[in-house]
Amino acid sequence: MLKTEGLGYWYQDKDQPLFQGIDLEFDAGQSYAILGHSGSGKTTFLSLIAGLDQPKEGDIKLNERSLKQIGLTNFRRHDVSIVFQAYNLFTYMSPLNNLLTAMAITDAAHAGDKAYARQVLSDLGISTDLAERNVQHLSGGQQQRVAIARTMCCDAKLVVADEPTGNLDEDNTKEVIQQFQKIAHEQGKCVIIVTHEPDVASQCDHQFRLENKQFVELA
Numbered sequence: 001m002l003k004t005e006g007l008g009y010w011y012q013d014k015d016q017p018l019f020q021g022i023d024l025e026f027d028a029g030q031s032y033a034i035l036g037h038s039g040s041g042k043t044t045f046l047s048l049i050a051g052l053d054q055p056k057e058g059d060i061k062l063n064e065r066s067l068k069q070i071g072l073t074n075f076r077r078h079d080v081s082i083v084f085q086a087y088n089l090f091t092y093m094s095p096l097n098n099l100l101t102a103m104a105i106t107d108a109a110h111a112g113d114k115a116y117a118r119q120v121l122s123d124l125g126i127s128t129d130l131a132e133r134n135v136q137h138l139s140g141g142q143q144q145r146v147a148i149a150r151t152m153c154c155d156a157k158l159v160v161a162d163e164p165t166g167n168l169d170e171d172n173t174k175e176v177i178q179q180f181q182k183i184a185h186e187q188g189k190c191v192i193i194v195t196h197e198p199d200v201a202s203q204c205d206h207q208f209r210l211e212n213k214q215f216v217e218l219a
């Protein structure tokens with residue numbers, strides 16, 4: 001579904017790329033973990049496949065169409081759902097309105113369906129009471145689950161997450177990984193997660209480590 005072809009990126013110095021010549025394929029219905037040292041370029045890689053920045057070299061294709069051809073704004077609106085560590089929620093809204101707004105902006109099939117949004121939140125342990133509160137009054141773990149609920153409500157087939165369990169306790173981490181597996185296996189989406197935790201990575205269907213400017217698939 002998503003393919004990188006000869007992908008390369010550097011910030012200032014062309015002679016010091018973070019990664020180069022990366023040919024990877026990510027399929028729908030599968031989950032992928034990306035491990036690697038701090039500063040190796042994991043977040044940078046995610047920002048490229050999320051259409052937040054453009055490659056310096058090579059290309060990224062969604063179903064054989066280059067992101068450049070699709071247009072990054074169009075790609076971000078319809079094709080990708082992002083869960084960052086800082087949650088990216090609308091902070092002045094309730095969880096329920098966060099979901100409804102995201103569905104409206106992206107023209108999701110369930111746009112306007114309040115009962116559906118409530119159900120998804122409740123499946124993720126966000127009670128009816130919490131669903132109507134300002135998200136700023138929710139804990140970090142609860143906000144993280146709202147961000148995942150938003151991903152489940154929207155139709156984007158590609159889901160990318162940057163350290164989604166970074167500040168969660170063990171129970172929440174387990175729950176969040178199960179939800180990502182559900183997104184991949186039940187919703188048939190392609191889930192790509194950056195994580196520092198080998199335990200989290202090992203629960204994904206595939207694991208890569210970014211080292212020496214290359215992505216190495218772990219057995």
Ligand SMILES: Nc1ncnc2c1ncn2[C@@H]1O[C@H](COP(=O)(O)OP(=O)(O)OP(=O)(O)O)[C@@H](O)[C@H]1O
Binds near residue numbers: 040043
């Ligand atoms: N906007 C920027 N301008 C210049 N250099 C940057 C910029 N953003 C990141 N870098 C550098 O690029 C390298 C890769 O950063 P990146 O955030 O992709 O790493 P990471 O693998 O996600 O690290 P971490 O595990 O700590 O989150 C780092 O050395 C970082 O300092």
Ligand SMILES: [Mg+2]
Binds near residue numbers: 042043044162
């Ligand atoms: Mg990072």
